[in-house]
Amino acid sequence: MTSVVPAAPRSDWAETTRIFRFGTHVLAVTYAEVRKLRHDPLELATRAVQPTLWLVVFGKVMAHVRGLQTGNLDYLDFLTPGVLAQSALFISIFYGIAAIWERDLGVLQKYLVSPAFRSALVLGKALSAGVRGLSQAVVVFLLALAMGIALNFHLMNVLLVLVLIVIGSALFATASLIIACVVKTRERFMGIGQVLTMPLFFASNAIYPVHLMPGWLQLLARINPLTYQVDALRALMIAGGSSSFGLAVDFLVLLGVFVGLVGVAAQMYPRMVT
Amino acid sequence: MSSEPIPAIRTRGLTKRFEDSTAVNAVSPEVAPREIFGLLGPNGAGKSTLIKILTTLLPPTSGQAWVAGYDVTRQPARVRRVIGYVPQMLSADGALTGYENLLVSARLYNVPRRERERRIQEALDLMSLRDAAGNLVREYSGGMIRRLEIAQSTLHRPAVLFMDEPTVGLDPVAREAVWEHVEELRRLLQTTILITTHYMDEAEHLCDRVAILDEGKIVAAGSPAQLKAQAGPAATLEEAFIHLTGSHIESGGSYRDVRRTRRTAQRLG
Numbered sequence A: 001m002t003s004v005v006p007a008a009p010r011s012d013w014a015e016t017t018r019i020f021r022f023g024t025h026v027l028a029v030t031y032a033e034v035r036k037l038r039h040d041p042l043e044l045a046t047r048a049v050q051p052t053l054w055l056v057v058f059g060k061v062m063a064h065v066r067g068l069q070t071g072n073l074d075y076l077d078f079l080t081p082g083v084l085a086q087s088a089l090f091i092s093i094f095y096g097i098a099a100i101w102e103r104d105l106g107v108l109q110k111y112l113v114s115p116a117f118r119s120a121l122v123l124g125k126a127l128s129a130g131v132r133g134l135s136q137a138v139v140v141f142l143l144a145l146a147m148g149i150a151l152n153f154h155l156m157n158v159l160l161v162l163v164l165i166v167i168g169s170a171l172f173a174t175a176s177l178i179i180a181c182v183v184k185t186r187e188r189f190m191g192i193g194q195v196l197t198m199p200l201f202f203a204s205n206a207i208y209p210v211h212l213m214p215g216w217l218q219l220l221a222r223i224n225p226l227t228y229q230v231d232a233l234r235a236l237m238i239a240g241g242s243s244s245f246g247l248a249v250d251f252l253v254l255l256g257v258f259v260g261l262v263g264v265a266a267q268m269y270p271r272m273v274t
Numbered sequence B: 001m002s003s004e005p006i007p008a009i010r011t012r013g014l015t016k017r018f019e020d021s022t023a024v025n026a027v028s029p030e031v032a033p034r035e036i037f038g039l040l041g042p043n044g045a046g047k048s049t050l051i052k053i054l055t056t057l058l059p060p061t062s063g064q065a066w067v068a069g070y071d072v073t074r075q076p077a078r079v080r081r082v083i084g085y086v087p088q089m090l091s092a093d094g095a096l097t098g099y100e101n102l103l104v105s106a107r108l109y110n111v112p113r114r115e116r117e118r119r120i121q122e123a124l125d126l127m128s129l130r131d132a133a134g135n136l137v138r139e140y141s142g143g144m145i146r147r148l149e150i151a152q153s154t155l156h157r158p159a160v161l162f163m164d165e166p167t168v169g170l171d172p173v174a175r176e177a178v179w180e181h182v183e184e185l186r187r188l189l190q191t192t193i194l195i196t197t198h199y200m201d202e203a204e205h206l207c208d209r210v211a212i213l214d215e216g217k218i219v220a221a222g223s224p225a226q227l228k229a230q231a232g233p234a235a236t237l238e239e240a241f242i243h244l245t246g247s248h249i250e251s252g253g254s255y256r257d258v259r260r261t262r263r264t265a266q267r268l269g
Helices: A009-014 A018-039 A040-048 A048-061 A075-092 A095-105 A109-112 A117-147 A155-183 A186-202 A215-222 A227-236 A245-274 B047-054 B076-084 B099-106 B111-127 B142-152 B172-190 B202-205 B224-232 B237-245 B255-266
Strands: B009-016 B021-027 B038-041 B060-069 B083-086 B159-164 B194-195 B207-213 B219-221
Touching: A009 A018, A018 A117, A018 B099, A040 A048, A040 A117, A040 B047, A040 B224, A048 A075, A048 A117, A048 B255, A075 A155, A075 A186, A075 A227, A095 A109, A095 A117, A095 A155, A095 A186, A095 A227, A109 A117, A109 B083, A109 B224, A117 A155, A117 A245, A155 A186, A155 A227, A155 A245, A215 B060, A227 A245, B009 B047, B009 B111, B009 B237, B021 B219, B038 B047, B038 B172, B038 B202, B047 B159, B047 B194, B076 B083, B083 B142, B099 B111, B099 B142, B172 B194, B172 B202, B202 B237, B207 B224, B207 B237, B219 B224, B219 B237, B224 B237
Parallel strands: B038 B194, B038 B207, B083 B159, B159 B194
Antiparallel strands: B009 B021, B009 B060, B207 B219
16 A cells, blocks of 8 residues: 555645635535435335325315305315425424434544534534425425416426425424433424424414414414415415515515524534533 | 644643533643553543543643644634544444545545545545445444544644544454554554553554653653553553552543443444
8 A cells, every 4th residue: 555645634634725724624514414315215205195185185185165255265275385385394303313313323423523613513404404495395295286286387486496305304303402411312303393393383373374273372383483384475476376475575585584593503412512 | 942842732731620620731732743652540540531631522621732823712713623533432423325425524524525425435445435435324333333433533634633532442353453554544644643542452553652641740741662661560550550640449430431431332332
């Protein structure tokens, strides 16, 4: 073997800018997650079951309930964006478990000892949740197509739907990461995960309109990011759909919450190993 | 006018207190460049805590430490650029291939893009992993995983490499292979290496100097030969260890530590 010339670490540093390194770190983490999916795609296949059940079983039955006033949309049209957001949410909200698992393994320690930016590590994880969310978008789109739901296929609309899914998935994955940093064990996380997902889902406009809710629940729905995601999805994804808050508000709320959460998570993530 | 080389690791009264215990109590070890330094001690002696402080994972309660001249509490980002760390637990990702693990590390450690491929191939050669590079790590043997982890943590040519119990759970053949590769690494990359271990043969085989840690304090330090001499003529390092820590009875090691070590051993085995 030829001898290895030790290069001074400093020279590695001089030539790249901060922002470039930040991007490289984010993509390194996302790359790892995406490669794992490639090696074991079965996970994504099993994830397709839940949205199918919601649309084909729940949706089909509830469509007969005349009392659900969903404006100018059929109930199934109304429900489809909700089911998409929900299936992405259910993937993301358990991201914290994976983080705890990585801590127990030692993978997290290795990440944290590296010079990678803390916020880049968090953002990388969040983006990989976005990739998982996109797989759900494909499933729900195909399903909706098969069920004859009035989808809007304008290129811009489809692109914005995909962006919304990435932001929403990333947001809830980051929230999940923060919870993991607080509870620190898988057992406790399982309990909290269950307690959180259902209220997030039910206290939103995903499966019924907000105006049918009692006042206190409407308030909860209004501070629930899922509501804004579904609101925008409904406007963009469904032919004839419209937004109650305005698309700009929806996107700003989601982005604002996401950036805030990444900031908090970047502070808390290193404490998970102590 | 001779200028002393900067110590690879310098510490002053390093202390870490947890709610109900003092894990590290005013220790001040110093490690010279290119040295292989061993931290010995029974389970729960504070070895891992000390390593976590030096690798910036855990802030000390009091005292100071410098790694390659950088202060671990004031300049943690600087410290992280110049160190490598192989945790006691399995840090290689089993769901990725060996190559993918290395690529992720190269990116996180800011190895320039055009250097990455060359360094990864070098590391694979150095750790005798070239043939297994495309396989998923969960199919690796314990010794191969350890060597991959060492490769991952040296891609950026760290000045100081920390290894926490590098051969725990490995069979004798795999342990020897890890030792050989660690020595090769020091020879080629001139890396300072700090390992923790509770295997006396490991310390004797690998380390230039060792410090024996007991209940958070350093009870002895020196070359393995010096420590043996302290315990009497013809003493083994094992005997020196028992002599110096003053106990035959197993103490320390919380339930959590034990569970973690066993899990690691189970996965490696």
